[in-house]
Amino acid sequence: MLATVLPIAFALVSLALVLSLVRLVKGPDLPDRILALDTLYINAIALLILLGLHLGSALYFEAALLIAVMGFVGTVALSKYLLRGDIME
Amino acid sequence: MLEWILALLVLIGAFFTLVGSVGLYKLPDFFMRLHGPTKATTLGVGAILLASALYFTFKTDHASLHEILITLFLFITAPVSAHLMAKAALHIKLKQVERTKNVTEAERF
Numbered sequence: 001m002l003a004t005v006l007p008i009a010f011a012l013v014s015l016a017l018v019l020s021l022v023r024l025v026k027g028p029d030l031p032d033r034i035l036a037l038d039t040l041y042i043n044a045i046a047l048l049i050l051l052g053l054h055l056g057s058a059l060y061f062e063a064a065l066l067i068a069v070m071g072f073v074g075t076v077a078l079s080k081y082l083l084r085g086d087i088m089e
Numbered sequence: 090m091l092e093w094i095l096a097l098l099v100l101i102g103a104f105f106t107l108v109g110s111v112g113l114y115k116l117p118d119f120f121m122r123l124h125g126p127t128k129a130t131t132l133g134v135g136a137i138l139l140a141s142a143l144y145f146t147f148k149t150d151h152a153s154l155h156e157i158l159i160t161l162f163l164f165i166t167a168p169v170s171a172h173l174m175a176k177a178a179l180h181i182k183l184k185q186v187e188r189t190k191n192v193t194e195a196e197r198f
Contacts, residue, residue: 002144005096009103009137016110020126023113031119031178038170039113039126045159046106046134049141053099058145061155068162075170082177 006054013050017043034078041071091147098140105133118186119178127171135160 020043024036045064052060077087112125138156145153 001092001096009099012103012107016107019110019114046137049137072166079173079177
């Protein structure tokens, strides 16, 4: 059952990635682009976990955790830059 | 039985991830777009991570805690980053859709 559902899930998450990529390219203002990047990394985490399920390997969680940490730091840094005009004060 | 639960969780997760991105793509202004990724996508990734945790717990016969760590981290950071982005958007006075502005009833009619 899982083997038949996983390709569908891959397709749905990939479509979500494409939609946020479109918003990243199009997005009229800077906060839209930051939000699109945020969505992009969360979707990448979902895709990595699905790949781990598909291959039956627990190797991909470290990568997902790293992406989560780095993505959060990136989002905070970009928002701080918009708020203050500077990241570290 | 476990297989069915896993399949259902994966499907639900992928569906809500897609819903979040469709919201990001279609809604008219930034403050509305903020809702899709911060709520629907977090729920979707949470469901996928739960499916993965169940799968590896039953496959290796001891609890798989990596996913719980990622889930906790995502659930803590998603509201924080949403708050920061909304603050930044308010700070640079991003334009809003007219009907979502904070006007009193008397001004509107």
